[in-house]
Amino acid sequence: MSRAASLYHPVTIGTVRIPGNIFLAPMAGYTDVAFRTVAVREGADCTYTELVSAEGVLRNSKNTHSLLRRSPEEIYWGVQIFTSSPYAAGKAVERIQSLTTPTLFDLNCGCPVPKVVQHGGGAALLKDPSLIYLIVKTMKESTSIPITVKIRSGWDAESINYRETAEAAVLGGASLVCLHPRTRTQGYGGKSNWRHISDLKSSLSVPVFGSGDLFTPQDVARMLEITRCDGVMIARGAVGNPFIFTQVKAFLQGTPPPNVFVENVSVEKRLAVALTQLDLAIEAMGESLACREMRKHFCSYVKGIEGSAGFRNRIVHAETREQYYRLVAEFTRSSSS
Numbered sequence: 001m002s003r004a005a006s007l008y009h010p011v012t013i014g015t016v017r018i019p020g021n022i023f024l025a026p027m028a029g030y031t032d033v034a035f036r037t038v039a040v041r042e043g044a045d046c047t048y049t050e051l052v053s054a055e056g057v058l059r060n061s062k063n064t065h066s067l068l069r070r071s072p073e074e075i076y077w078g079v080q081i082f083t084s085s086p087y088a089a090g091k092a093v094e095r096i097q098s099l100t101t102p103t104l105f106d107l108n109c110g111c112p113v114p115k116v117v118q119h120g121g122g123a124a125l126l127k128d129p130s131l132i133y134l135i136v137k138t139m140k141e142s143t144s145i146p147i148t149v150k151i152r153s154g155w156d157a158e159s160i161n162y163r164e165t166a167e168a169a170v171l172g173g174a175s176l177v178c179l180h181p182r183t184r185t186q187g188y189g190g191k192s193n194w195r196h197i198s199d200l201k202s203s204l205s206v207p208v209f210g211s212g213d214l215f216t217p218q219d220v221a222r223m224l225e226i227t228r229c230d231g232v233m234i235a236r237g238a239v240g241n242p243f244i245f246t247q248v249k250a251f252l253q254g255t256p257p258p259n260v261f262v263e264n265v266s267v268e269k270r271l272a273v274a275l276t277q278l279d280l281a282i283e284a285m286g287e288s289l290a291c292r293e294m295r296k297h298f299c300s301y302v303k304g305i306e307g308s309a310g311f312r313n314r315i316v317h318a319e320t321r322e323q324y325y326r327l328v329a330e331f332t333r334s335s336s337s
Contacts, residue, residue, distance in 0.1 A: 007221060007224040007225060007252050008020060008021065008022070008248075008249055008252035008253055009021055011176075011207055011230055011231050012207070013104060013146045013148065013175045013176045013207060014145075014146025014147075014175035014176075015144070015146060016076075016103055016104065016146055018045055018046050018076050018103075019045060020045030020046075020249065021045065021209075021230060021231030021232070022043070022044065022045050022220070022231065022232060022234065022245055022248050022249060023044065023045055023046040023047070023048070023209070023231060023232065023233045023234070024036065024039045024044040024046070024047040024048065024233070024234060024238055024245070025048060025150075025178075025211055025233035025234060025235035025238075026048035026049060026050060026051065026078070026080040026106065026108070026150070026233075027050065027235050027236075027239070028050050028051045028111065028113065028116075029050065029296075030050070030239055030297075031047065031048060031049060031050050032050060032067070032281065032284070032285075032293070033069045033070065033071050033280070033284050034277050034278075034280035034281035034283075034284055034290075035242070035277060035281075035297070036049075036071060036074060036077070037071040037073050037074070037277075037280050038242045038273060038276060038277045038280070039238060039242045039245060040071065040073050040074055040075075041073065041242075042242040042243055042244075042245050042246050042273075043245030043246035043248075043249055044234075044238075044242075044245045045076065045245075046076040046077065046078065046103065046104070047074055047076070047077045047078070048077065048078040048079070048080050048104075048106055048233075049067050049068065049077070049078070049079050049080055050067050050080070051080055051081070051082045051108055051111060051116065051122075052064060052067050052068065052079055052080060052081050052082070052092075052096075053081070053082060053083070054081045054082065054083035054085065054088040054089050054091075054092035055083060055085070055088050055092075057081075057091075057092040057095050057096060058088060058091055058092060058095065065099070066285065068096060068099055068100055069284060070100055070102075071280075075103075076103045076104075077102055077103055077104075078102055078103060078104035078105065078106050078148065079096055079100075079102040079104075079105055079106070080105075080106040080107075080108050080150070081093070081096075081105065081106070081107060081108065082107075082108040082111060082116055082121040082122050083121055083135065084119060084120030084121050084124065084125065084131065084135075085135075086131075086134040086135045086137070086138040087138070089107070089135045089138050089139050089142075090138035090139060090141065090142040091142075093105055093139050093142040093143045093145075094142050094143070097143060097145070101145075102145060103145070103146075104145060104146050104147070104148050104176075105139060105143060105145055105146070105147050105148070106147070106148045106149065106150055107132070107135060107136060107139065107147065107148075107149045107150070107169070107174075108121065108122050108150055109122065109123065109125040109126060109132055109149055109150060109151045109152070109165060109169075110122060110123050110126075110150050110151050110152040110180055110184075111123055112152075112184045112185075112187050112188075117184070123152055123155065123184035125165075126151065126152060126154055126155045126159075126161065126165055126184060127155055127159070129161065129164045129165045129167075129168035130168065132149070132165055132168045132169050132172065133168040133169070133171055133172040134172070135172070136149060136168075136169050136172030136173055136174050137172040137173055139172075139173070140172060140173030140174075141173075146175040146176070147172075147173055147174045147175060148174060148175060148176040148177070148178065149166075149169040149174045149176070149177050149178070150177075150178045150179075150180065150211075150233070151165050151166060151169070151177060151178070151179055151180070152179070152180050152181070152182055152183060152184055153179070153180075153181045153182060153183050153193060153196050154183050154184075155183060155184045155185065156183050156184065156185040157183060157185070159183075160183070160196075162179055162181070162196055162200055163199070163200065163203055166179070166200055166203075166204060166208075167203075167204070170204060170205065170206055174206065175206055175207075176206055176207045176208070176209060176230075177200065177204060177206065177207075177208055177209070178208075178209035178210070178211055178233050179196060179197050179200050179208065179209070179210060179211070180192065180211040180212045180235075181193040181194060181195075181196035181197055181210070181212055182212060188236070191213065192211075192212030192213045194210065194212070194223060194226055194227050197210040197223070197227040197229050198226065198227040198228065198229075201227055201228050201229050201230070207230035207231065208229050208230055209229055209230060209231045209232060209233055210223050210224075210227055210229040210231075210232050210233075211232065211233040211234070211235055212235075214232055214234045214235070214237045215236070215237040215241075215244075216237075216244075216247075217244070217247045217248045217250075217251035217252070218251070219237070220232055220234070220248045220251075220252070221248075221251060221252060224252075234248075239297070239300045240270075240297060240299070240300025240301040240302075240303055241300070241301075242273065243265050243269075243273075267302075267305055267331075267332060267335045268332060270301045270302065270305075271301060271302070271328045271331070271332060273301070274294075274297060274298050274301040274328070275324065275325065275328060277294065277297060278290065278291075278294045278298075278321065278324055279321070281293060281294055282321060287320060287321055288319070291318055291319050291320060291321065291323075291324065292319075294318075294324070295315060295316045295318065298312075298315045298318075298324070299312045299315065299316065302331075305335070306335075307334065307335065308331070311327065311331040314327055315327055
């Protein structure tokens with residue numbers, strides 16, 4: 001077995017053994033059931049929902065409950081919640097289990113979006129490791145399903161405390177910690193500091209996953225090799241490019257298939273998968289909403305393709321399945337001519 005091949009392996013999270021260590025990260029506004037289904041078909045070993053509000057679950061919010069829809073093709077999947085309340089976290093976990101049975105529960109301690117942070121959730125929790133401990137502990141007491149926690153390096157450059165927050169999560173009962181090594185104030189800008197992942201891996205007794213700046217198979221292999229983390233969660237690198245999961249696994253196993261790199265995936269293949277995602281989204285949420293939600297995805301699927309600017313300008317106004325299919329057919333013909 002090559003050294004690269006040894007980087008792809010099963011991972012045990014609490015009582016659950018997942019066959020591979022290349023996960024789709026939770027992303028608000030992106031990892032709905034349609035996108036997750038496509039990611040699974042393209043090789044993701046485990047997927048996570050979008051952020052689910054614990055308080056929304058307790059209010060029986062229709063929009064919140066729609067986020068909990070699971071694809072029949074998702075064997076390993078996690079529900080990610082956000083909250084600042086241990087009580088709400090525990091009760092939400094109980095309520096969710098009465099509706100569905102996820103493989104994992106995740107606590108979001110990294111989302112930098114103001115509407116999440118201003119209510120004390122997401123990255124705001126980085127300011128109070130003791131609260132992370134209490135929330136995870138309450139979740140753990142409310143379920144036998146393993147708890148994972150996704151964190152950032154800290155709130156800002158002056159408060160780098162990923163070790164403290166991760167240790168609090170593990171003390172509370174977390175079975176895995178994923179670190180996106182940027183601060184909240186960085187958002188998604190600048191470079192992620194992979195040294196923080198290496199350091200965390202050396203200090204924790206539970207599996208450590210890494211996230212941040214994973215856009216190619218080489219990126220993933222480099223993170224796994226440099227940091228020795230137990231696995232990765234691919235986020236922005238999978239948007240418009242669900243092919244990355246198969247590519248990464250082939251690359252790590254030393255058997256790259258034809259078109260292993262996304263730039264070599266044909267326009268026809270990219271758009272065929274995009275249309276499949278559209279149909280899955282329509283089935284899940286209805287045509288009107290699905291067509292609005294899919295605009296950003298289609299723009300990502302054609303990013304970098306010569307002559308795609310005009311297509312993007314038109315697709316962001318598409319309102320029906322018929323319009324999407326017509327615009328795709330026109331663009332495909334023009335690209336091949």
